[in-house]
Amino acid sequence: MGGCGGAVTALQVQGLSHAFGARKALAQVSFTVESGSFTVLLGPNGAGKTTLVSLVTGLYYARQGEIRVFGHSFREDPLRALANLGVVFQTPTLDLDLTVAENLAYHGALHNLSRREALARARAELERLGAADRISDKVRSLSGGLRRRVEIARALLHRPKLFVIDEATAGLDVAGRQNLLASVRELCRAGTSVLWATHMLDEVEGDDPLIVLHGGTVRWTGPARRLAPATAFAQTFLEITGERA
Amino acid sequence: MSPGHAFRSLAGISRRELLRLIGQKGRLSAAIVRPLVWLAIFAAGFRAVLGLSIIPPYETYILYEVYIVPGLAAMMLLFHGMQSSLSMVYDREMGSMRVLLTAPLPRWWLLASRLLASTVAVIPLVYVFLLMARLWDVRAPTLGYAAALPALILAGLMLGAFGLALSSLIRQLENFAGVMNFVIFPVFFASSALYPLWRLEEVGPLLAAAAAANPFTYAVELIRFALYLRFEPTAAIVCAVAFAGFLALSVVGYDPGRGFWARRAIE
Numbered sequence: 096m097g098g099c100g101g102a103v104t105a106l107q108v109q110g111l112s113h114a115f116g117a118r119k120a121l122a123q124v125s126f127t128v129e130s131g132s133f134t135v136l137l138g139p140n141g142a143g144k145t146t147l148v149s150l151v152t153g154l155y156y157a158r159q160g161e162i163r164v165f166g167h168s169f170r171e172d173p174l175r176a177l178a179n180l181g182v183v184f185q186t187p188t189l190d191l192d193l194t195v196a197e198n199l200a201y202h203g204a205l206h207n208l209s210r211r212e213a214l215a216r217a218r219a220e221l222e223r224l225g226a227a228d229r230i231s232d233k234v235r236s237l238s239g240g241l242r243r244r245v246e247i248a249r250a251l252l253h254r255p256k257l258f259v260i261d262e263a264t265a266g267l268d269v270a271g272r273q274n275l276l277a278s279v280r281e282l283c284r285a286g287t288s289v290l291w292a293t294h295m296l297d298e299v300e301g302d303d304p305l306i307v308l309h310g311g312t313v314r315w316t317g318p319a320r321r322l323a324p325a326t327a328f329a330q331t332f333l334e335i336t337g338e339r340a
Numbered sequence: 341m342s343p344g345h346a347f348r349s350l351a352g353i354s355r356r357e358l359l360r361l362i363g364q365k366g367r368l369s370a371a372i373v374r375p376l377v378w379l380a381i382f383a384a385g386f387r388a389v390l391g392l393s394i395i396p397p398y399e400t401y402i403l404y405e406v407y408i409v410p411g412l413a414a415m416m417l418l419f420h421g422m423q424s425s426l427s428m429v430y431d432r433e434m435g436s437m438r439v440l441l442t443a444p445l446p447r448w449w450l451l452a453s454r455l456l457a458s459t460v461a462v463i464p465l466v467y468v469f470l471l472m473a474r475l476w477d478v479r480a481p482t483l484g485y486a487a488a489l490p491a492l493i494l495a496g497l498m499l500g501a502f503g504l505a506l507s508s509l510i511r512q513l514e515n516f517a518g519v520m521n522f523v524i525f526p527v528f529f530a531s532s533a534l535y536p537l538w539r540l541e542e543v544g545p546l547l548a549a550a551a552a553a554n555p556f557t558y559a560v561e562l563i564r565f566a567l568y569l570r571f572e573p574t575a576a577i578v579c580a581v582a583f584a585g586f587l588a589l590s591v592v593g594y595d596p597g598r599g600f601w602a603r604r605a606i607e
Contacts, residue, residue, distance in 0.1 A: 154441060178444040182438075184438055188434075188438050192360065193356070193363075200355075205445065207342070208348070
């Protein structure tokens with residue numbers, strides 16, 4: 096299910112543009128992620144998804160346009176905006192030489208959780224994601240799929256209201272992808288808003304609010320099923336991104 | 341930012357720094373062995389060549405080993421500051437810097453916390469070296485070791501901030517070798533760490549002027565005077581001002597709208 100209810104806007108992006116030198120990465124991007132929804136940001140490689148995620152998480156400064164997380168503007172109140180955000184980046188960001196527990200406790204400290212509270216939440220999240228038995232292991236010893244689950248557990252530790260995930264399933268096998276996607280959809284059902292950035296068409300479900308990004312511009316927004324019936328979804332996507340098979 | 345949040349984040353960052361340092365056995369042993377090699381080999385060779393007159397804070401003629409030890413303690417802080425900047429560049433390339441920079445805390449606080457954590461982690465190593473230097477008959481007054489603590493912290497913060505500012509300019513890990521050659525060695529050699537300023541003046545006024553303008557010289561002198569229970573106000577002021585300046589540069593360097601991240605965004 097793409098929508099899990101809620102009337103407040105979790106993420107509002109308005110007129111966002113960004114350039115790398117002369118090359119425009121994003122041009123006048125506008126969309127919203129409704130509270131409690133599982134919104135998919137779909138685009139081929141190089142569409143601008145990672146740039147968009149970097150802007151939405153404050154890593155890049157938005158010179159043009161406005162970003163609001165649950166009403167908090169990144170320009171005016173970046174700390175409140177960040178407090179509501181949980182992020183899993185495309186590039187792995189765990190410290191390989193620390194244990195899973197130490198990685199999560201570190202994140203907890205940055206988000207004002209006591210060590211005891213952070214570790215209790217870490218155990219609960221890892222349990223839910225099926226990785227609790229590896230809590231004392233060094234991250235270096237984990238498989239790619241497990242590392243991703245640990246990153247998700249870490250991003251949820253401070254109970255963010257909006258969860259942004261950039262190409263989290265890249266490099267995982269089919270079972271790993273399905274498990275990860277199912278875990279995040281479960282989160283959405285529990286009330287967390289999700290922005291799921293991907294280039295994988297099979298990760299989109301009919302009810303998901305969809306944003307199609309290509310060449311730095313939004314090409315289409317709306318429920319996925321309105322874009323095309325499931326049987327013709329891939330063909331329609333390739334047509335609107337100009338990448339015919 | 342509430343005081344509780346600020347303290348928790350500082351404690352978390354400190355714990356991570358300490359765990360990382362303890363996990364790097366090679367770095368730990370190198371940090372101790374490096375100054376000992378200088379003391380055991382370099383100083384032994386030079387003691388016969390270099391005569392040292394009575395200069396403050398010393399009240400009598402001293403062996404070259406005695407003169408060089410505060411400089412070597414400062415060298416430990418300098419190398420540690422550079423290693424920390426290297427790990428910042430590594431964190432940036434590996435992605436873990438993103439975790440720090442997306443925390444809901446002011447960026448200046450995150451950078452200052454990392455700096456303080458890194459400095460506090462190296463101080464015990466400096467004390468191990470100072471105690472081992474006693475094997476070479478380099479013995480400061482007992483209270484001098486306690487008096488040196490604030491000097492070591494201020495010098496460590498200043499040199500760490502210097503590394504932090506540099507790390508905001510270095511784009512790739514591979515460029516760090518260049519930094520070693522073009523920054524660390526000139527900073528170390530053009531200072532009063534190995535020779536007193538009057539000796540450098542005899543060699544050449546340009547070198548003496550460079551040493552006199554080098555903040556590292558003041559870090560060395562601050563430690564030297566503190567070890568012998570003397571306070572050097574000029575050195576303390578220069579270190580404090582340089583610390584503030586380098587930290588400000590780092591904050592700008594890591595600002596998403598101005599520094600590295602902004603350059604990354606427009607390249």
